[in-house]
Amino acid sequence: MKWIVVVLLIWAAWKYLRPRPKRVANPTAYEQAEARAILGVGADADADAIRAAHRRLLAGVHPDRGGSEDLARRVNLARDLLLGRR
Numbered sequence: 001m002k003w004i005v006v007v008l009l010i011w012a013a014w015k016y017l018r019p020r021p022k023r024v025a026n027p028t029a030y031e032q033a034e035a036r037a038i039l040g041v042g043a044d045a046d047a048d049a050i051r052a053a054h055r056r057l058l059a060g061v062h063p064d065r066g067g068s069e070d071l072a073r074r075v076n077l078a079r080d081l082l083l084g085r086r
Helices: 002-017 029-039 047-061 069-083
Strands: none
Touching: 029 047, 029 069, 047 069
16 A cells, blocks of 8 residues: 555656646747748748658758758757647
């Protein structure tokens, strides 16, 4: 019985103290413009054009193909911002 109480206390402490990801509810126009510049799409680009630009860029900057993790992260963040996943 004591083990159950200890496990529950540890779980509650972990649940309460763990870091939570920061979410941006409404990205600013500057963030969207920067994301569009990274992907190289215009303001009127639809979801398919954004996905195509993401695939094209990620093929060149992916860490498995000699690119950097930072560039791949930026391309992924730009896609997520423009598609509303962030």
